[in-house]
Amino acid sequence: MNANIKNANIKLVVLDMAGTTVADGGLVERAFAAAAGELGVEPDSADHAAKLDYVRATMGESKISVFRHLFGAEDLAQRANTAFEKAYGELVDDGLVAPVDGAREAVDALKADGLTVVLTTGFARVTQDAILDALGWRDLADLTLCPADAGGRGRPYPDMVLAAFLKAGAADSVREVAVAGDTAYDMRSGVRAGAGIVAGVLTGAHDEPALRGAGATHVLPSVAELPALVRGFGS
Ligand SMILES: [Mg+2]
Structure with missing residues (x-):
């Protein structure tokens, strides 16, 4: 120095x-699965895997920003975000943090x-x-x-x-x-x-x-x- x-x-x-x-033991990924399902992303599909990779790489970012990147249109991003926050909140309420x-x-x-x-x-x-x-x-x-x-x-x-x-x-x-x-x-x-x-x-x-x-x-x-x-x- x-x-x-x-x-x-x-x-x-x-x-x-x-x-x-x-x-939180991976709750972000579990909640993301709920959000992706809301938007019709098939579980176990290549699309789902690619989107999950992006979620992992951008961990820490504002979640609504992540969904804007993944789903483009604002209404889709908001729907995904709402599903994500709901799922995450339920996991939190289940005592998983x-x-x-x-x-x-x-x-x-x-x-x-x-x-x-x-x-x-x-x-x-x-x-x-x-x-x-x-x-x-x-x-x-x-x-x-x-x-x-x-x-x-x-x-x-x-x-x-x-x-x-x-x-x-x-x-x-x-x-x-x-x-x-x-x-x-x-x-x-x-x-x-x-x-x-x-x-x-x-x-x-x-x-x-x-x-x-x-x-x-x-x-x-x-x-x-x-x-x-x-x-x-x-x-
Ligand atoms: Mg963090």
């Missing part, structure tokens, strides 16, 4: 939910250190709230954001990170922001926002090369390691 440039003290932490703080080990404790540790913590998602608000309710996490973070809260653009755009920066008012510079997520799109959003730490975690969709290739400054086994990284960063 250039000795003249000191790392900024992190004051704001923006954490992804599914795959990063929330273990759980915290990533140590995630709650990591958020509590960051807050105890005086940091502001924001949870972000590529899902719609109704799904985000269903997950928060299922985990008893309504009051865990200081703020929760979905793409619609940031003008509609989710990852890989930096908008949710920048919305967190603006709404939280906790940091003086984007260099004082840490972003953590499990996908390449999380990493891109952090890099584009100018975050001081852009940490990939290995508890979700993408592996270390994918995360590094998208600009991760650090790769951690899980979000449980984030408080220690943040503490040591500015000193």
Whole structure:
């Protein structure tokens, strides 16, 4: 590191939910199957497989954006998205989400250190709230954001990170922001926002090369390691 440039003290932490703080065990793929069925995509067809590959590659992106890409017309995309959110919500209500080990404790540790913590998602608000309710996490973070809260653009755009920066008012510079997520799109959003730490975690969709290739400054086994990284960063 250039000795003249000191790392900024992190004051704001923006954490992804599914795959990063929330273990959903492949619910996105199951809910996608419901959405594809709604649009008449045959299960086990090549079309279904190709679309599922796209869903995997773009994990972390705003889901309505994914469906616009896959189905083109806005009304079809909206129908697919509605079916997806309904199916995902039902799986959540069935108790199929759980915290990533140590995630709650990591958020509590960051807050105890005086940091502001924001949870972000590529899902719609109704799904985000269903997950928060299922985990008893309504009051865990200081703020929760979905793409619609940031003008509609989710990852890989930096908008949710920048919305967190603006709404939280906790940091003086984007260099004082840490972003953590499990996908390449999380990493891109952090890099584009100018975050001081852009940490990939290995508890979700993408592996270390994918995360590094998208600009991760650090790769951690899980979000449980984030408080220690943040503490040591500015000193
Ligand atoms: Mg994720």
